[in-house]
Amino acid sequence: MARFLRRSLRRKKGAVRFGNTELDEFEPNALRYKPDHIETLCKSTKFSKKEIQLMYRGFKQECPSGTVNEETFKYIYSRFFPQGDSNAYAHHIFNTFDTDHTGTINFEEFVTALSALSRGDIYDKLRWAFSLYDVNGDGYITKEEMLDVVGSVYMLVGRRASPTGEDTTTKQHVDRIFQRMDINGDGVVTLEEFVELCSNDETIAQSLNLLDTCF
Amino acid sequence: MASVAAWLPFARAAAIGWVPIANNPLPAPPIPKDKRRADDEKLVINVSGRRFETWRNTVEKYPDTLLGSNERDFFYDEDTKEYFFDRDPDIFRHILNYYRTGKLHYPKHECLTSYDEELSFFGIIPDVIGDCCYEDYRDRKRENAERLLDDKMSENGEGNLVKLTNLREKMWRAFENPHTSTAALVFYYVTGFFIAVSVLANVVETVECGNLPGKKEPLPCGERYEVVFFCLDTACVMIFTAEYLLRLFAAPDRCKFVRSVMSIIDVVAILPYYIGLGITDNDDVSGAFVTLRVFRVCRIFKFSRHSQGLRILGYTLKSCAKELGFLVFSLAMAIIIFATVMFYAEKKVKGSTFTSIPASFWYTIVTMTTLGYGDMVPSTAMGKLVGGVCSLSGVLVIALPVPVIVSNFSRIYHQSQRTDKRKAQKKARLARIKLAKASSGAAFASKKKASEARLAAQEAGLELDGHKEDDIFEMQHHHLLRCLEKTTNLYHNVENGHEEELREIQIGDLEKSTPTGQHRVHLNAPSGAPLPAEGRQNAGSLATISQLGGGEPSPPAADDNNVTGYMRISTL
Numbered sequence: 095m096a097r098f099l100r101r102s103l104r105r106k107k108g109a110v111r112f113g114n115t116e117l118d119e120f121e122p123n124a125l126r127y128k129p130d131h132i133e134t135l136c137k138s139t140k141f142s143k144k145e146i147q148l149m150y151r152g153f154k155q156e157c158p159s160g161t162v163n164e165e166t167f168k169y170i171y172s173r174f175f176p177q178g179d180s181n182a183y184a185h186h187i188f189n190t191f192d193t194d195h196t197g198t199i200n201f202e203e204f205v206t207a208l209s210a211l212s213r214g215d216i217y218d219k220l221r222w223a224f225s226l227y228d229v230n231g232d233g234y235i236t237k238e239e240m241l242d243v244v245g246s247v248y249m250l251v252g253r254r255a256s257p258t259g260e261d262t263t264t265k266q267h268v269d270r271i272f273q274r275m276d277i278n279g280d281g282v283v284t285l286e287e288f289v290e291l292c293s294n295d296e297t298i299a300q301s302l303n304l305l306d307t308c309f
Numbered sequence: 310m311a312s313v314a315a316w317l318p319f320a321r322a323a324a325i326g327w328v329p330i331a332n333n334p335l336p337a338p339p340i341p342k343d344k345r346r347a348d349d350e351k352l353v354i355n356v357s358g359r360r361f362e363t364w365r366n367t368v369e370k371y372p373d374t375l376l377g378s379n380e381r382d383f384f385y386d387e388d389t390k391e392y393f394f395d396r397d398p399d400i401f402r403h404i405l406n407y408y409r410t411g412k413l414h415y416p417k418h419e420c421l422t423s424y425d426e427e428l429s430f431f432g433i434i435p436d437v438i439g440d441c442c443y444e445d446y447r448d449r450k451r452e453n454a455e456r457l458l459d460d461k462m463s464e465n466g467e468g469n470l471v472k473l474t475n476l477r478e479k480m481w482r483a484f485e486n487p488h489t490s491t492a493a494l495v496f497y498y499v500t501g502f503f504i505a506v507s508v509l510a511n512v513v514e515t516v517e518c519g520n521l522p523g524k525k526e527p528l529p530c531g532e533r534y535e536v537v538f539f540c541l542d543t544a545c546v547m548i549f550t551a552e553y554l555l556r557l558f559a560a561p562d563r564c565k566f567v568r569s570v571m572s573i574i575d576v577v578a579i580l581p582y583y584i585g586l587g588i589t590d591n592d593d594v595s596g597a598f599v600t601l602r603v604f605r606v607c608r609i610f611k612f613s614r615h616s617q618g619l620r621i622l623g624y625t626l627k628s629c630a631k632e633l634g635f636l637v638f639s640l641a642m643a644i645i646i647f648a649t650v651m652f653y654a655e656k657k658v659k660g661s662t663f664t665s666i667p668a669s670f671w672y673t674i675v676t677m678t679t680l681g682y683g684d685m686v687p688s689t690a691m692g693k694l695v696g697g698v699c700s701l702s703g704v705l706v707i708a709l710p711v712p713v714i715v716s717n718f719s720r721i722y723h724q725s726q727r728t729d730k731r732k733a734q735k736k737a738r739l740a741r742i743k744l745a746k747a748s749s750g751a752a753f754a755s756k757k758k759a760s761e762a763r764l765a766a767q768e769a770g771l772e773l774d775g776h777k778e779d780d781i782f783e784m785q786h787h788h789l790l791r792c793l794e795k796t797t798n799l800y801h802n803v804e805n806g807h808e809e810e811l812r813e814i815q816i817g818d819l820e821k822s823t824p825t826g827q828h829r830v831h832l833n834a835p836s837g838a839p840l841p842a843e844g845r846q847n848a849g850s851l852a853t854i855s856q857l858g859g860g861e862p863s864p865p866a867a868d869d870n871n872v873t874g875y876m877r878i879s880t881l
Contacts, residue, residue: 148349152316156316170320171320174316174317174320174786174789175790176750187323187326190323190326204319207322208318208322211322211323211325212318212321212322219325222325222326223325223326223329226323226326227326227329240330243326244330247326247330247796247797248797250793250797251797267330267332267797268330271330275329291329292328292329297331297334298328298329298331300334301328301334301335302325302328304335304336304792
């Protein structure tokens with residue numbers, strides 16, 4: 095009933111179009127996202143209840159509507175990496191987290207991905223890393239995609255170097271890595287090649303466990 | 310910084326993406342002590358009896374304020390286990406909301422001075438007031454400041470004026486502010502007197518003065534006492550010319566002065582006299598000469614230097630030019646319409662005064678402004694109808710734009726004041742915020758240094774004597790940044806590229822903290838000879854050294870201590 099009234103009111107307002115209608119029509123914020131019950135989240139992820147509480151409080155503080163959009167991401171990253179330009183990197187991370195490509199990340203996606211990353215096994219982590227580099231999600235990492243992502247990582251550091259110098263360094267870095275990863279030399283890196291290389295490399299396998307954070 | 314603390318775990322987890330491309334092995338994470346910061350605890354803040362409770366994390370969002378730093382320990386009450394402040398609880402509510410939401414609001418019903426005091430007590434700069442309330446805050450502050458200034462000025466009188474030695478500057482100040490010295494005041498009144506005399510003479514010389522003995526018609530005074538008036542005119546013009554020349558001499562910017570409105574008025578006021586001197590009694594040009602005398606009335610505008618009201622009026626008209634133009638345009642439209650209709654209505658009448666449409670204009674104007682001279686009157690019924698409608702609509706057309714103009718004037722006036730002030734303040738405000746952030750950037754750099762030292766000690770196996778609890782976030786944040794450095798082989802930061810930012814920050818502040826936070830940017834040297842130490846110090850130019858093979862580990866950080874360079878100010 096309320097919805098019908100609201101719609102009819104909107105139609106009437108629409109009839110009188112004169113001047114600043116944008117200001118007249120203050121549509122209420124359509125979506126307020128509410129996550130699943132905390133028990134469900136506890137069961138589906140590897141976090142404890144207290145940890146999820148803490149995460150949700152921080153999440154909701156930054157995004158009162160319950161969903162994160164890319165702008166907030168970029169802002170958060172700019173706070174963590176104040177010296178550099180974090181926009182491109184934040185964009186890539188956002189796309190990696192936003193698994194259903196809705197343009198927003200809700201708390202479940204957030205917590206699920208985080209659980210895989212910090213409490214998951216090596217395969218989960220590597221798969222996530224693969225999806226980070228695989229920008230278009232087709233299952234193959236091309237050199238351009240890798241260059242894109244690695245370039246954005248370099249931009250995080252933030253230097254005022256000449257652009258040409260930037261490119262050659264990044265390019266060489268990417269060439270080197272790509273060479274190592276592309277085992278069969280077909281110009282793209284698949285998930286299997288990626289996982290195999292990384293799990294066999296001692297330093298990489300070890301480093302993957304360094305980035306856990308205790309709450 | 311800590312407002313996004315909850316996102317740090319996420320950022321660190323996402324950093325797994327760096328692992329496959331890392332050039333160097335990533336550093337070990339910081340080892341937190343066994344005493345884990347288990348739960349976030351609640352703080353109880355008692356402000357004059359009203360209890361506020363909040364998470365500790367909330368208040369620690371802004372570590373440079375009283376509540377966010379360890380300064381609050383001074384107010385800790387051991388017996389009741391709460392923080393007690395003997396301050397205003399109503400205003401404290403807003404301050405606590407600042408911590409919670411990041412936006413500081415200014416309540417309109419509070420007194421400005423008490424609010425300011427609370428802000429300064431709790432260590433919050435007023436510049437972080439949100440945009441929604443900042444306007445209001447600034448307006449009130451300005452009013453306050455003006456009031457204080459007025460009070461002070463009425464107390465002191467004109468005590469402290471800058472001593473100007475330059476004659477030119479002294480004269481200019483005397484001209485612009487007559488209250489500064491007695492001579493200026495005398496000059497002011499003398500010129501005012503002569504303006505009045507001159508205008509009066511212009512008026513009186515056209516009055517009929519009675520008959521000369523030999524003539525029939527009465528003469529205007531100007532022709533009867535020609536010599537007297539001429540002498541008077543000459544005297545006045547002498548004074549005005551002298552004044553103009555003196556002003557021209559004293560003006561700091563002569564070109565600007567010559568172009569200003571007042572000087573143009575001065576010139577127009579005295580020019581007819583000189584032109585009149587130059588013209589002989591030639592009949593051809595005497596007509597023009599008479600016309601020139603009209604311009605003598607411009608002398609009355611010289612009064613605007615003496616009267617503030619006139620100046621404001623002039624400014625009003627100038628600023629409302631658009632509205633006035635609209636008024637004139639709408640009037641012109643109405644006049645044309647009614648004149649046309651009137652003309653065609655009265656065309657058939659014999660001996661009608663409405664001979665043409667332009668002739669009808671006069672009737673329309675007189676009717677619309679409700680003057681009604683009666684020199685032109687419609688005779689047909691149609692004409693009378695139109696005339697009636699014309700006079701009714703005249704009232705409307707004239708009455709409508711006038712309040713609009715008045716309110717427009719008031720709005721424009723206040724708005725322009727506010728806009729200019731805001732623009733001027735915005736720059737200053739942003740500069741202040743930048744300064745505050747820069748100092749926090751300096752703190753960040755120093756913390757980074759401290760964390761590196763701690764890590765080095767940790768690796769060397771030394772025992773560390775107790776972290777503070779709130780260091781864990783910092784440690785982990787710095788660990789994340791170090792991982793980034795190792796991944797990309799680029800190290801933070803510093804130097805020559807940022808000198809322009811540094812210029813804005815006081816050198817005094819820099820010198821206080823130069824010893825602690827120095828960092829460098831340098832690319833990894835090729836496997837050949839490493840750059841000499843001095844060369845590395847000058848690597849701010851960021852020479853592009855190509856990177857061969859798997860990079861070498863970076864040179865040790867021991868060189869950092871020798872660099873007495875500048876500190877990098879982070880651009881937040």
